Amino acid sequence: MNLTGIDWLLMAVYFAFVLGIGVVLKRYVKNSSDFFLAGRSLPAWICGLAFLSANLGAQEVIGMAASGAKYGIATSHFYWIGAIPAMVFVGVFMMPFYYGSRARSVPEYLRLRFDEKTRAVNAVSFAVMTVFSSGISMYAMAKLIQTMHILDGPFAKLGVSTAWTFHVSILVSALIVLGYILLGGLTSAIYNEVLQFFLIVAGFLPLVFLGLKNVGGWSGLKHQLPAAFTHSWQGMSSAHTNPMGVDAFALVMGLGFVLSFGYWCTDFLVIQRAMAADSMGAARRTPLIAALPKMVFPLLVILPGMIAIALPNPAATPINPSTGQMQVSNPGGKGLIPVKVDETTGAPKLDSNGKPILDYDLAIPNMLLHYFPTGILGLGLTALLASFMSGMAGNVTAFNTVWTYDIYQSYINPNAKDAHYLWMGRVATVFGIALSVVAAYTASRFNNIMDFLQLVFAFVNAPLFATFLLGMFWKRTTGHGAFFGLLSGTMAAAVHHGLTLPVGASIGIKGGWLGAVHAYPSEMAQNFWTAIWAWSTCFVVSIVISLCTRAREEKDLVGLVYSLTERPSEEHVAWYMRPAVLGAIVIGIALVLNLIFW
């Protein structure tokens, strides 16, 4: 790909602003609360957009477009079922306890509500997870820069071998994220997330516009794709009649309830954004405000994927070569989606039926190259890079907070001055990013280790929401109940995974290592059912053990449990600012969207 000076200029402007925000904010960081909690001083709309943007990492933009190309509009279930209800729930029902308890992190809430051991399990697993997620983001970005040959031009001019692309990409992205977090802490990360939100919209909206115009609008797209691609609920009654291989029950319970609530309601990465809000009302509105753009994001990320697969093979329609720009050529692929190529041999990868496997992850990058001339291409690429960086930065800020408050201050050095913890937060930022770099290189050398780790994280996360639900809404839940519930839930996830296998997969990382007794029609179905089993086990075990152990005194639970906490007063709040009203509006729109794309 040949980027011109104008593309590089746009990218440079973005990086200048990202670091500039950090520099300006530096003088407002005076204590650890400023650094880790943005001084609890931000208005709801800023926290809301950051809440959304922190989750807009590599998995989101690239992954959802890939899924759009693979499964069509049914991918929107990850938004309308798999995010919106949970976002409304956390805002309306759970935020009063997170924000009201004055806990500085999600693990700290567990400490206040249950006990030290429950916090320790959550803090340590979360810290490890954030480092690896940020490493995976970094790895994916470097890989993409390599695949798209973004740095080939300037490297050729400088006489540097393109073998350095991967290293330079990792180093530069790590330094930029390090720079702005070190300077401005969470405020800087949040401000940049808001900036990135607008940038992603600005970069992808013209892409959707051009793509839709090209295929003849939504009706043209419908015409060129199989019916299952443009109807989100058609064929969902059975796992065998839809491209995802999932039935409606597994979808609603596994994705819509267990996985989605487990992420949006308990993951400190997003909750931290709401905790930075300047008041209880603002904290509760944060996820609700985030839900509004979240609902229309399918248009921005799923539609390009669908257009990419619907286009006639572009190899047959060459673009004027006199512009000096490379055209997308795609032998053997479908639409703009190329065939996956084996990195060592260069030969196309084939599945067990001898058909070539498509590399869906290239849907968005190839759409950008196909439709964007130089100029706006720089903007689109910058938006793509911004999405990777916001994913990384979100993980790093969550890591440094949990490390400093929940691990360092709790177990290593409890009685230091506040300035010491502020210093520790900066140190944690440096080694958090250094560890992410290590994780990124590990991912590049041993792909299976990453798959394995993500599997373990899935086991750890699946039961979490049961613990929080019981903790917040049933005062009888005890620390022992929560702790052993979590452990047994994680075990249940592992056992379920060990006993089942998706159809066509071989025993190992995909499951069946305890002897496959059940086959699921798809990997997604297996994941959803693993989550359902883990959640149910944790729920039941927590209740049983809680009933067998001594309950905590009620006066210790005020502000932590629903039945013992005063409802926040809403008398003086305008109707459109009330969380329940906003939540109802959000759910209403989500319903309408589901009906439109039924």
Next chain:
Amino acid sequence: MGLDIRTPIGLMFCVFGLILTIYGFLSDRVIYGRSLGININLIWGLVLLAFGVSMLLLGMCRGRVVKK
């Protein structure tokens, strides 16, 4: 917080908008073959410029209210 986020957002999009608009005027029409013959740099540059200016204005109005 001392820095109103609308100021950097507004400034950045004004710069983006200006660069794209100017480039849209100067660039050779032939590069717009891929964007279906539409001068997307010019159009989108103007849109971003408008967005940037309105962000700046919003930030300034808000600043005045706080001062009063």
